[in-house]
Amino acid sequence: MPQLNPAPWFAILLFAWLVFLIVIPPKVLAHTFPNEPTLNTEKTKTEPWNWPWH
Template sequence: MPQLNPAPWFYILILVWLTLILLLTKVLSSKMHALPTKQLLSAHSNFWLWPWP
């Protein structure tokens, strides 16, 4: 039974991993454009209150 040549699959595997790493670093390095201010937080102080106790 012949074996598959591992050379092209190795390059595909490396390319996929590099792409994932680049995408993850891009996503994780992105920051929020507008951080919430104290005025905004005080205006919506009951925003996270749930209807059940």
């Protein structure tokens, strides 16, 4: 059984890790959330629900 030549597979492995570690993280971290969390200490008054059958 012939042995595989490691040269092209090693280059593919290195290129894949290069993509995963250098190219993808900035693209993922560039996304922004539509609603940024705000610090709101004001309490809102809650009303009980008006159930029609109760």
